[in-house]
Amino acid sequence: MVILNGQTLTFSDVRNVLFEKEKVTYSDESMRKVKESRKAVERIVDEGKVVYGITTGFGKFSDVYIGKGDVEALQLNLIRSHACGVGEPFPEVVSRAMVLLRANALLKGFSGVRPVVIERLIDLVNANIHPVIPQQGSLGASGDLAPLSHLALVLIGEGEVFYKGERIEAIDALTKEGIFPITLTAKEGLALINGTQAMTAMGVVAYLEAERLAFQSEVIASMTIEGLRGIIDAFDEDIHLARGYKEQIDVARRIRTYLSDSQLTTKQGEVRVQDAYSIRCIPQVHGATWQALNYVKEKLEIEMNAATDNPLIFDEGKKVLSGGNFHGQPIAFAMDFLAIAMAELANISERRIERLVNPQLSDLPPFLSPEPGLQSGAMIMQYAAASLVSENKTLAHPASVDSIPSSANQEDHVSMGTIGSRHAYQVIQNARRVLSIETICAMQATEYRGTDKMSQTTNLFFQKGRELVPSITKDRVFSKDIEAITDWLKASSHHFDQTGSKIHS
Secondary structure (H helix, E strand, C coil): CEEECCCCCCHHHHHHHHHCCCCEEECHHHHHHHHHHHHHHHHHHHHCCCCCCCCECCHHHHHCECCHHHHHHHHHHHHHHHCCCEEEECCHHHHHHHHHHHHHHHCCCCCCCCHHHHHHHHHHHHCCEEECCEEECCCCCCCCHHHHHHHHHHHCCCCEEEECCEEEEHHHHHHHCCCCCCCCCCCHHHHHHCCCHHHHHHHHHHHHHHHHHHHHHHHHHHHHHHHCCCEHHHHCHHHHHHHCCHHHHHHHHHHHHHCCCCCCCECCCCCCCCCCHHHHCHHHHHHHHHHHHHHHHHHHHHHHCCCCCCCEEEHHHCEEECCCCCCCHHHHHHHHHHHHHHHHHHHHHHHHHHHHHCCCCCCCCHHHCCCECCECCCHHHHHHHHHHHHHHHHHCCCHHHCCCCECCCCECCCCCHHHHHHHHHHHHHHHHHHHHHHHHHHHHHHHHHCHHHCCHHHHHHHHHHHHHCCCCCCCCCHHHHHHHHHHHHHHCCEEECCCCCEEEC
């Protein structure tokens, strides 16, 4: 059971809730704060005070006073009118993450909602009811208004959900689970949608996939080193200590660990004096990606436990302050950085693929073909990898450098962080396919060299890969092979940890 309190949610917690379907509840202390905050909202309404979002309209309508009799209609109109998302829905796991993160944010006790709102969000998580939330339509400031409005619709019994493998009306799923819709009262609609949970949820799921893929990429690269009879000296610890980047040192150490018992690596001058950068500089390039991943993780961990509502209620209602915590700039930068970093993992992988298939760059069979000329072998797999890395270069253009004014110029600078998070996720999917192609080519190359000479670690990886993709003995539809390895890497129950040891999740 994961206990939410708005303060201590970790990646481990999120992973367990998203992928292991662990149940969720709240701490008593956090709910006490929620109740105190709610009392402040009710006093404001009863006393007729003018406070943004509680007794006023929204955005450019913030100067329009809303009387006590209309506060429920105001919140309902807000959710319905702001549910303007378009395009394909977010993956179901991202929708689940959004509900979890929104509940955690409200439990900080700064938002003024009733406990029942949070209880309903937790009910959705525990019943595996996931709102259908279109991916497009958020500017990443003023909160992820459009996506989170589609989430909020479900709480009032409207909209659609994913439930038990089907896409159905929300009210039908709620009824089957015995969950009653709620009527939103003062501030509650605004509290549900004024936040960064769409970009953060997408970012968390993207990060979890990126972290696993980054570990896997090092094992794949190690197999390529064997296939090319790469020079192990470039991974000597002294080289990397001399520069001083921890992540670079760690990558080099893991590569050395993976290849410690390999008979296919070489020493300086044994076959060649130096390898190309795509081999020799693996620690420097992959290490830099890890630096970016560490930055992204730090920012996401902060945002997962952040109050991103507006206004915020402090000191049991003595201070109600309008600010801009809904602005997604910190996550926008992180998501752009994530896209760039993972695009580079794919870039260097594609260059290693080229070295595996190009007969001018190695002594392997041309294009790893069993009958060069008659059969093309891996020739077009490299084309596919080149296409994917080129697409990534366009996706990695920073979304955060763009802004466009909205709400009659009241909201005149926005982050585009949600676009950045979606692009980062797509880059990761593309990068995984590139690394799948490298896996297929590296398996073929090491097979040519002699699998009995591989290290124990890479040979285990090779054997599992061969269960999915047979040796290239003649041309076939390689698209199926690429997707088989891609699915394995994405769904694999294992990756490799910071010490180079296999771990299970």
